[in-house]
Amino acid sequence: MPPQKLSARDDLEALVARYDTFLFDCDGVIWHGSTLVPHVQAALAMLRQRGKRLVFVTNNSATSRRDYAKKFAALGIDAAVDEIFSSAYATAAYLAEVARFPSDKLAYVIGGSGIRSELRDVGIASVGEDDTAPVSLPTLAEIEPNPAVGAVVFGIDYDITYRKLANAHLNIVHNPGCLFIATNDDRTLPGGKYVYPGTGAMLSSLVHSTQRTPLVMGKPNKPMLDCVMQNYHLDPATTCMVGDRLDTDILFGINGGLATLCVLTGVASEADILDPAAPQPTYYIDSLGDLATLAESA
């Protein structure tokens, strides 16, 4: 079925009536960088007023959920820490609950403080942060696998070093049963005027050197959605994923059997959505802010 454009008030009312839970991508949907998309505050408030559950789902692994909640607060949006689901949190939850990571093992982390903090919150100690000392060929052999490492966790790391990659490589290859998990595999990362190498690009080094395939948590991959659905006890039939990218957000919803709503305030254009070769959202809308009209007349 081709995507249905929602603009008439009745269509918007029907959408809100049909779903109990809305999962939101943030950048391009709620905000652009540090600027709110117009009327989004009112739209979200209206959904809350009608008793909907809201979950903010982000591939961002660099910051912890607590720091992410501060961003919402600073922009004047009401969002509790436990309504935020980041790929770093999903990774920690997966290790603790699904993989039942042994308490005497360590995670070797390439990534930011967000991952380390989420791991700490579930009782997993991480190493690797200090592996920034220079390396040279004659001293390469001093880098050895650490048998206490039971998982290599990979996220975006602006302080990546050859020493970190070498350690991660050796742990994956030489530690029997060592898990290899990536928070997400976004090829690029928007940074204003340009896009920059993303987690997926950096991860390629380790995939190529180890010839192992990591479990990738983040959108559009299923592990994070499984975590979200289980964590909030959601029913796919009454859950709608809202996003601005067809190849991550919308595909993520489709992969989980959810209804999907694509907004036109971010990456996807109407032409992209109408291309039948692309992942097809159930609905699309000019802006999440359009839902605010339902509030104004309430």
Added chain:
Amino acid sequence: MPPQKLSARDDLEALVARYDTFLFDCDGVIWHGSTLVPHVQAALAMLRQRGKRLVFVTNNSATSRRDYAKKFAALGIDAAVDEIFSSAYATAAYLAEVARFPSDKLAYVIGGSGIRSELRDVGIASVGEDDTAPVSLPTLAEIEPNPAVGAVVFGIDYDITYRKLANAHLNIVHNPGCLFIATNDDRTLPGGKYVYPGTGAMLSSLVHSTQRTPLVMGKPNKPMLDCVMQNYHLDPATTCMVGDRLDTDILFGINGGLATLCVLTGVASEADILDPAAPQPTYYIDSLGDLATLAESA
């Protein structure tokens, strides 16, 4: 034709008589790290005495040919700088002679001093060495393409940083006609007891983020062999490539239509050589040192 094992004196004499030029891989053939393979000194001296041309062909891009010549001297082997052909030198020669790199353009180099020094010797200035300052998401947008960069050159870089990768990415994507050249694409790098991520693994990040395919100079790729053949005016019919790895050295020779001799002092075992699915050398021999027997009775 299956590989022919050379052990009888007559076989060795025939080999030496048939070829005018011998191209040698170094590690695993001439030495292991800093230890000479037994009798190699005498074998090479015998070849020189019989008027053979010797060329040492290495994927190593981290050191300059001058520094590499010092290693030969330190091990008591006679080798002139112009008998050494490294992937860094091949890269510089390719840029200067084949690509006719404009003198007002810069090369953005991810790699060691070997590459920078070889580029300098052909009159090409390089940048990127100092791009080691920390990066954070809020300041990412400060990293911009440099329009003066006409080539991104990638080799092993133990001081790799996200900033370097971001700069290389932006130059490749945004500078029209920017060349993208890798010295080699070895997946791993031997470093004693373990193997570590090699140039090819590190390169994957940039290939994945830019979605561009670099020109790879080093073994087993043809560009370096083309440079070698042209540089020394060699005749493929009378040139033999000697190496210890089927998938790099021997394939390199085969790709160039050369005879190949695999030694058993490095990576390949006799079983590997006799596997018809692997690249098949023309000849194999226990050790390059075996040729020394021809000298002893001379």
